[in-house]
Amino acid sequence: xxVPGLAIGKVLSLLKTEFPDISISKIRxxxxxxxxxxxxxxxxxxxxxxxxxxxxxxxxxxxKNNYLPLKVIRENLDLIDQGIxxxxxxxxxxxxxxxxxxxxxxxxxxxxxxxPVRLTREELLERSGLPEASMIELERQGIIRLRRGTAYxxxxxxxxxxxAVKVAPLGIEARQLRVVKAAADREVELINLAxxxxxxxxxxxxxxxxxxxxxxxxxxxxxLQVGLDHS
Numbered sequence: 001x002x003v004p005g006l007a008i009g010k011v012l013s014l015l016k017t018e019f020p021d022i023s024i025s026k027i028r029x030x031x032x033x034x035x036x037x038x039x040x041x042x043x044x045x046x047x048x049x050x051x052x053x054x055x056x057x058x059x060x061x062x063x064k065n066n067y068l069p070l071k072v073i074r075e076n077l078d079l080i081d082q083g084i085x086x087x088x089x090x091x092x093x094x095x096x097x098x099x100x101x102x103x104x105x106x107x108x109x110x111x112x113x114x115x116p117v118r119l120t121r122e123e124l125l126e127r128s129g130l131p132e133a134s135m136i137e138l139e140r141q142g143i144i145r146l147r148r149g150t151a152y153x154x155x156x157x158x159x160x161x162x163x164a165v166k167v168a169p170l171g172i173e174a175r176q177l178r179v180v181k182a183a184a185d186r187e188v189e190l191i192n193l194a195x196x197x198x199x200x201x202x203x204x205x206x207x208x209x210x211x212x213x214x215x216x217x218x219x220x221x222x223x224l225q226v227g228l229d230h231s
Contacts, residue, residue, distance in 0.1 A: 005039060005047030014053060019060045021166065027056065029169035033070055035059055035077065067162060069129030117155040124153045128161035134174040138164060141178045187216050 006014075008024055015022050030036050031046075036055050038046040048056075055077065062068040062076070076086035119127065125135060138144040144161060147154045164174050191212045198205040 005041075005049050006053070008046055008048065011048045011053055011056065015056060015060065018057070019064060022060060023170075025169050030056070030059060033074075035070070035074060067127050067129075067158070069126060071129070072126075117153075117158055119153045119158060121153070124157055124161055128158060129165050130161040134164055134168075135161070137174040138177065141175060141181065143174075143177050143181050183220070187220065191216055 008027060011027065012022060012024060027036075031038065036048075036052055036059075038048045038052050041047050058077070058080075059073055062073050068076075079086045121135075124130070125132065130138075135144065138160065144153070144157045146152065146157075160177075164177060167177075168174075191209060194212050195205055195208040198208050
């Protein structure tokens with residue numbers, strides 16, 4: 001008897017509009033974590049029911065809107081399976097993209113308004129779902145750092161931790177993010193050099209730094225696209 005349900009490609013197309021980052025590898029990763037358990041057709045292919053799709057939608061929404069770690073999501077799913085409504089966490093707003101000039105910048109604005117994120121190490125790990133071993137490696141590489149002059153982590157650390165969690169199922173390890181850091185370090189050097197004529201005027205120096213950084217970010221994104229198009 002054939003097992004009814006949707007193929008993984010159909011599930012992907014149903015969720016792609018709402019969750020642009022969804023991928024087949026992401027769905028397979030969530031399955032390997034035991035968060036979804038699609039049935040198998042006689043051919044061996046996975047078949048996803050409507051309940052599986054709604055379960056995926058809940059998982060992806062919890063990650064996107066609340067940055068819940070998989071451990072908490074699993075606990076919430078267990079409650080849902082028992083007919084119990086889990087508590088609704090207060091969402092943390094990610095850094096907002098901000099346009100410089102039309103068309104809109106493909107990335108967030110440097111130096112703009114940021115959500116008030118002030119996290120301890122334990123809170124950062126809990127919010128992002130980042131494993132302790134990955135956190136240690138990212139700190140060793142200088143990728144994740146405390147905010148200067150403080151004993152807490154800001155939105156930058158939270159963003160980087162979430163990125164590390166997202167790329168892990170795609171085969172990118174925490175230590176490999178040093179490539180991104182090296183590129184950013186070189187860009188910082190370029191930006192500081194370009195803003196150096198204003199060094200004796202702190203206010204103008206800061207404004208110049210922010211304006212140059214915005215342009216460099218746009219150039220970086222465009223060059224990434226060019227590289228991918230020609231790879």
